[in-house]
Every structure is written in C-alpha cells, then in structure tokens.
Amino acid sequence: MNYIIHLNAFLDKAAKEKWMVPYHYSLYMALFATWNKLGFRKIFSIRRDEIMAAAKIKAKSTYYRALKDLHAHQYLVYYPSSQRQCPASVAMIPLDGRTRPSKEPPNTKMDTAMVSLDGPLLKTNIKLISNDVSNSLPELEEVLKFFSTNQYAREEALKFWYHHEATSWLTGNTPVQHWQPLAHKWMLNVSKTNNDNNENYDQPF
Incomplete structure (x- = not known):
C-alpha cells in the first residue's frame, strides 16, 4: 500500500x-x-x-x-x-x-x-449495510413526518427520536439500520401498554 x-x-x-x-x-x-x-x-x-x-x-x-x-x-x-x-x-x-x-x-x-x-x-x-438513503439515521423532522404520515401521535414521535438519539441509535450493540420498522414496533408497544392500562380492574378475578 x-x-x-x-x-x-x-x-x-x-x-x-x-x-x-x-x-x-x-x-x-x-x-x-x-x-x-x-x-x-x-x-x-x-x-x-x-x-x-x-x-x-x-x-x-x-x-x-x-x-x-x-x-x-x-x-x-x-x-x-x-x-x-x-x-x-x-x-x-x-x-x-x-x-x-x-x-x-x-x-x-x-x-x-x-x-x-x-x-x-x-x-x-x-x-x-445501508442499501439506500432511507436506512440512514433520521433527523427529528424526518421522524415527525413519518409518524404524521402513519397517523401516529406527535408526542410518540418525539419520545421515539429522543430515546434512540440518547442510545446512539443502537439496539444492543448494533447500529440501527432500518429505523422505520422500529418506529412501527414502538407504536405497537404503545398500543399494547394502553390496552393493558384500560382493563377493567373492578371486575372480580
């Protein structure tokens, strides 16, 4: 060389x-x-x-x-x-x-x-590793637009972006390559948490 x-x-x-x-x-x-x-x-x-x-x-x-x-x-x-x-x-x-x-x-x-x-x-x-520009790490505005397009709450977009920004966009020890599926999974978890919280605990077990 x-x-x-x-x-x-x-x-x-x-x-x-x-x-x-x-x-x-x-x-x-x-x-x-x-x-x-x-x-x-x-x-x-x-x-x-x-x-x-x-x-x-x-x-x-x-x-x-x-x-x-x-x-x-x-x-x-x-x-x-x-x-x-x-x-x-x-x-x-x-x-x-x-x-x-x-x-x-x-x-x-x-x-x-x-x-x-x-x-x-x-x-x-x-x-x-990154086959196209859609796999690059997103800016906040890009995440907000993605959540809005999918009719997800703006508040969750902010939570999602700041959470992953704080963890350097790592899952485990591996850099995030596809953030969009991760965002959908985030919202599925939010939906599940909300459903669990809405259970009627007045009913006898």
Whole structure:
C-alpha cells in the first residue's frame, strides 16, 4: 500500500462527492491514520471513543451516520461487532482498483482477530449495510413526518427520536439500520401498554 497514492486518490475522489461534508473527511482521515499505524492491515479493530476523539466528532449519531455513509459509498467496509465485549472492525477499500475486502464479517472473539481475504473480489454492487438513503439515521423532522404520515401521535414521535438519539441509535450493540420498522414496533408497544392500562380492574378475578 502506497500511503501517498492512496491519500491522493481519496482526496481526488472525495472532492467530486456532493454528499460529503467535513465530518466524513475527518472520520476517514482518523481511520486512515489508524490503518497506517497498524501497517495497512486488511481488517483492523476500531474503538469508537478513540476514533471519535481523533476525528473530533462529539456526537455518536454523527459518528455512526458518517461510518455508514463511507461504507455505503464503498470507501470502506464496516463490520459491526456481534458481541458486546468485542470492538467493531473496518476494512479500508483500496482506491486504486486492487483487491477489495471480503464482505463476510470477521471473527470477533478476540480484539486482534483477522480474517482471510483470499476469496473473490467484491463486486460493484456489494451488499451494503445501508442499501439506500432511507436506512440512514433520521433527523427529528424526518421522524415527525413519518409518524404524521402513519397517523401516529406527535408526542410518540418525539419520545421515539429522543430515546434512540440518547442510545446512539443502537439496539444492543448494533447500529440501527432500518429505523422505520422500529418506529412501527414502538407504536405497537404503545398500543399494547394502553390496552393493558384500560382493563377493567373492578371486575372480580
């Protein structure tokens, strides 16, 4: 891996991307610096707090949004951790058209676990974590509009958004990928709770 060639390729490509904003640049550069320190491993573990600090990103939601965007646009492959005690992993995609990382998740039993990347190259239509923009983390206005369209209470939209914003849009230890089904499930739980509360407790058991 040639440090200068890759970095120049990134800057040239990123300059043409209309969707990129400063936090995409800062996150990529933080990951690139980590990759460089680790000798350009094919896959390496990342710790969220360390990468956020290096990228000067303060909000977890911004961090995950930027990470998913970089994955979706094939700047890297993001492997969420399947175990709470293990960090997530990242594979930086070479920008010179050479071998792409495997889309199979790495073995995360140990922080330093690596996987073989001798399999077939990733195709251009790699199965992405986020297949379209509807899967990105929503802003409050987007949630309010979604709840209104489905005739859900505005108050529940606010509760839903602030709850998940506070938990960094994680379910367990995995970033939320499809928030709309989660919103429907939220309202089903609200409906069930209301029905339980409306039971007539004056009737003898």
